[in-house]
Amino acid sequence: MAESKSIKEFISILGAANVTTDSSGVTDYSIDGLVPKAVLFPENEEQISEILKVASRESVSVMPVGSGTKRSLGNIPPSLDVLLSTQKLDRVLEHEARDLVATTQSGVTLEGFQNKLGENNQFLSVNPMHQAHGATIGGIIASNASGPLRLRYGTLRELLIGLRVVRADGTVFKGGSKVVKNVAGYDLPKLYVGSLGTLGIITEATLRLYPVPERSETYLVSFTTLEKCAETVMELLKSELVMNSLELLNPLLVNEVTGRIGIELKRKKHALAIRVMNVDKAVSEQMALVKKVCNKARGQGVTVEGESENKLWDEIVNCPWNKSSENLVKLKAGVLITDVARVFSELEELSSQRALILYASSKAGNGIVDITLKGDTADLASTINTLREYCESGKGSLVIEAATPELKSEVDVWGDIGSGLALMKRIKSNFDPAGILNPGRFI
């Protein structure tokens, strides 16, 4: 690129204080081992628009990030010019509690947002990874990150009702609206959920909220076999229970999680974490039913409430990564609900054959399996390929969410995107004709 010239322009748009170019500063933001030439911290939408105009004109590649917690998601970038962080777009703009709707700038952290909403006893009903590491609203939207709460509330797809975006050519537009029901024009917010920064930079989001339930309780219960777990899952799903989360955990994860929060679970086997959030009496009655179903399958469990319950869910979502992210691989499989147990056992078999360390949890009512593996690169690569074939043969998918560059150069990050790929590429090239936004990483 006409690097130094563009960087000078960026500095004149943002001021030197908002552009990091020193080598230790930029190294902190490296992606898949590549170091950006500069990291930009715009303070407002106009500045983002000006930057993207320059970048489009000069063919400077721009990688949008929030706090950067999901930087490893995507193919290895073919080249890396600048990172653009939305961190300084950090204001919650409006919280209309009576409408259960709030509008926020995209760089606000989920944690900060929840704190603000909590003042009115409301919340954004997602609990994805990395919340404690500063995951931002924009980043969560762009990566469609979700957590165990999706069983009850869905993902950002269900919650994002409006947004403002700066397109690659600097055009600023808004999509959706500030009301929960709206079908005027195309549903542009949907396009941006999971778009991974390839179609524009989200500057503002309007989100649908929920009231904080009166009480929450979790039953952590282990079973003698994976099959028993799976049967219980199906039993619970077809009952009239309204669960907020239903997570299936592999023995190693159960061990690790219970150890870290100091819960005693006698049997070190596959377990379910079943969460119910509701008015007080409904929690008690539903939990009684949950326990009845689990007892029938000889489950042994403990009830977790209050602060330890929050910790429990935080650990389930983040656990292996809370320890260290060195050489860990994170995968996400999307499969049929009825295939979850099969994927689990296939996965366990593959990992034990290759002596890989495996942590696995599944949003069992959604057919999502979150997998963390540690081991030798070649073994990991072959495991991923086999597992992907297995998932895809059942009309599912397997995506690499984080991996070392060595591993990424051996296996495809996304897998088969399907017959819509050509159309996705047309969308990408129409929205970003100069190909500057996160090129090569996704679509």
Add this chain to the structure above:
Amino acid sequence: MSSDWKIAFKDKLLAILGPQGVIYKDDELIAYECDALTGHRVKPVFVALPETAEQVSSVVRECYEQNVPYVPRGAGTGLSGGALPTEEGIVISLSRMNKILDIDIPNERVVVEPGVVNVSVTDAVSSSGYYYAPDPSSQIVCTIGGNVAENSGGVHCLKYGVTSNHVLGLEVVLPDGEIIQIGGKTAERPGYDLAGLVVGSEGLLGIVTKVTLRIVRKPETVKTLFATFDRIEDAGASVSGITARGVIPAGMEIMDNLCIRSVEEAIGCGYPVDAGAILLVELDGPEAEVTAQMPIVQSVLKDHNANEIKIARDSNERDLFWKGRKSAFPAMGRISSDYYVQDGVIPRSKLAEVLGKVGELSKKYGLRVANVFHAGDGNLHPLVLYDGNVEDEYHKALELAGDILTVCVDSGGSITGEHGVGHDKKRFLSLMFDESDLDTMNLLRCSFDVKGLCNPGKVFPTPRTCVEPGMKPYKEHPLQKKGLGEMY
């Protein structure tokens, strides 16, 4: 275009679809001239009635090659003229593609062809304890294909969401005839959310030929409450009062006095004709939850001056409460020869204020407006009553209905919550979106339909063309620059 193309085109259609699959006689085409927005009519040249996605693809390919515009059509119950034919264009009706392909209860999915009627999905899974949540009032006739195109809602979307929250996969015939599979039975797939885009695109991005739907478990308990108020403003304020207390009912519906009277006259379901407004609140879920929440709702209503509060004792009484609400549109025929259904959305918290303004507009125009609406999500359906035989009343009604949209948008809302923009509301889209917003939508349309043949002339206020994808801004060739060559 001379009409020669029509003869050749008819033969092509007959070859693809057979004699049962093409309508070309004038008297039979009349049925396709309009949807439920009957004020606008255009006779299509032909109607194609494909039975498979491959046939749809062949017809679309033919249109693409011959530059013939086409309009997809389900049951024709749309209220915004979405299925209104295009001049010199054909209609592709999906009504013969009406099979339920797969019922998968353990995975909570049903796969259907687009012509399947909404209520048949619930009928097919009901015995297993499941149902399909989006329930537009037209559900006994409207099709899933139409629901997908309009992103239809219903009376329970406050809690359960609209069509887009229940569609996981689509098969789509793109405007160049290519058949693509989007998403599927699993909750997530890599790539852009194309299903999310096609849902609600009003038939402009392609023809949907298969839909994978999410079904949900029937709730343990359903309880319906009926309350009357002297003032509709109090009913409105109750609605945000209820959600403010942390209760999210399955649905909340309000009817005003004019509406109550016409419904009572039409079907006699026992509504008190002197009430200023009726509010229906439906709670569903686990027994304990519903039992705990009902008193909260009741106390909010009392705080807002509710008069009579009744809770349905059984499903018969519940049906009776709902019967009036569900007959609200047709009942208007009792008190007015004609009416126009408006569909605007406002923030819940502004209900009282906006209803006041609608009342003022009604006075200003000298036309009656009956209010019936999905109050829980702020989706108003003001019914503007007029007499089509009185000169200019129709236009006055339209103008009044348009002014209501301005009030909705000014309050922070939308020009349509579920009926779509279609043909009817094109000119109002600019109330919400400026040029760059519309331009962005057009980029999307152009990614799907470069020639603009798929349901053209709808949604966008002014026609927009596409630059071929990948075409870079024009740069002069060096030879041209030097004046050594010209481009022809």
